[in-house]
Amino acid sequence: MAGASERNGPAEAAGRSDGSAPGRDPGTPKSPDATAGGADPVVDRGEVSADDGPTVRLSTTDDGPTVPLPGDDETVPIPSAEAAEPPAGPVSAGRRLLPRLTAANAMIGVLLALLGFTLVVQLRTNSTDASLETTRQEDLVRILSDLDAQEERVRQDIAGLEESQRQLNSGAEGRQAALDEATRRADELGILAGTLPARGPGLTVSFMPVSKPVAASRVLDAVQELRGAGAEAMQISGGDGATVRIIASTYFLDAEGGISVSGRRLTGPYMITVIGDPKTMQTALNIPGGVVASVSGDGGNVAIQEREVVDVTALSPPKDLQHARPVS
Amino acid sequence: MIAVLALLAGVLLGVWLDPTVPSALQPYLPIAVVAALDAVFGGVRAKLDGIFDDKQFVISFISNVLVAGIIVYLGDQLGVGGQLSTGVVVVLGVRIFGNVAAIRRHLFRA
Incomplete structure (x- = not known):
């Protein structure tokens, strides 16, 4: 080599x-x-x-x-x-x-053009489509199950909130009903106690002296008779316009020149305005030997007028209880 | 260079037409794009190495895309499509990084 x-x-x-x-x-x-x-x-x-x-x-x-x-x-x-x-x-x-x-x-060239084309298409699809359209099937299933669980939780939340809303509503309704009831009772008691004015059907009963003044006992008899006949509110007014609400504790005394009603001096003629069932009260006053007969026998005159609407406007000041306490 | 021109033409075409991807292709298109990118980077590296071969590039391009799509399809059928897609993307990404490193050494001598 x-x-x-x-x-x-x-x-x-x-x-x-x-x-x-x-x-x-x-x-x-x-x-x-x-x-x-x-x-x-x-x-x-x-x-x-x-x-x-x-x-x-x-x-x-x-x-x-x-x-x-x-x-x-x-x-x-x-x-x-x-x-x-x-x-x-x-x-x-x-x-x-x-x-x-x-x-x-x-x-x-064709392949690269295809690559560029698909690249742009894919980029556009990914950028514009942030939704679930491009998500894989198992991811979709996972998302779906997540959403199901979330929906379940939210449903439970809704049920709990609806329950509490219902309770609150019923509580509010109960409170409202109790408030209405209490208001109604307060009104009734106010009318009975004379602290509220009242209006309703009833009578006006006038006592006019003829030969001698009307005694306080006669007026008291008339009031008791009216109470027994279902009177709900009463007031008595004298000839000088003074008006006294008649309540449970009202007393009648003979006084000089008239009567004293709960310490207030009234002169005749007296007029009792009473709210109640007019027929019953009229009948009660007119019974033989009753109020009308007694007053007439004592030298007086009683005029009873039936009214569609009478107003009991006189008020009795509320009295502070010193000894009695409510028992609940 | 025709390749760059073709790439630009494809990009412009995609921007201009703005088509929507059919839902049947949606799982495969990203993988196919990544596989094609791998082939393109391999081609660029071969070009810089002076051993670029047209047919080899074409065949590797097509086969890369097809194999990637088939793997993803197979994964979808087996129920491990997501994991297999991740695996394919990781492998292709490693190859792309290797090719880019070679290209970088060629271009910058570093």
Whole structure:
């Protein structure tokens, strides 16, 4: 080998005048570079470049290119310009691939256009559609179950709140009813105790002296008779216009020139205004030996007038209880 | 460069048409895009390495997309679609990072 190289060396060196590379010359002079640049590095580095295997087959099928796309050759004139660009790299490969670059580049272009298209579409879909449309099925199922659980909790909350609302409502209604009842009772008791004015059907009973003044006992008899007949509110007024509400504690005394009702001095004629059932009270006053007969026998006169509406307006001041306490 | 022009054309087309993704494709489109990106970065790296091959690029592009879609479809059928999609994205992401690192070394010598 050494002898052969020395033999070839001077022959070549004489022609090239290049003494530094005698060792490379003996083999094939230029073909190793071309083939190594074209085929071998592809095989070696093809696996490094993360592209999948069949590079050997591809490099061997250089001459029968682009079986699927023969028609694209004339449709893509640009690849020739593009192919002129890369000669910085493998010049020989680019020159050799020139005829099929058009079709392959068209394919690449189509693929990349598709990539850009889908990329934009996907980006747009993701950015515009934040809803569940792009969510996977199992994620949807999980979201659905989450929502179900949440709905259940919210339903329980609703039920509890409705229950408390119902309780509060019933409580409020109960309070309102109790308040109404208490108000009604207070009104009744106020009328009975003489602290509230009253209005209703009733009578006016006038005692007019004829021969001698009407005694307080007669007036008291009339009041008792009216109470027994169901009178609910009464007042007595004298001839001077003074009016006294007749309640449970009212007393009647004979006084000079008239009667004293609960300490108030009244002069005749007296008129009792009473609210109650007019027929019953009139009958009670007119019974034989009753109020009317007694007053007439004592030298007086009783006039009873039935009224649709009478007003008992006189009030009795409420009295503070000092000893009695309610028992609850 | 035709590839860049085609990419731009595709982007413009997508912006212009603004289509809606059919619901049948919705699980697969993101994975397919990531797989295609992986193929594109691999192609760029091969180009910088001077070993770019058109057919190899086309076939790897298509097969990447198809395999990614098939894996996701299989995962959906098996009930592990979400996890498998994550796995595919992780693997493709690792490959993209490796390719980008190689491209970076080529471009910046660092």
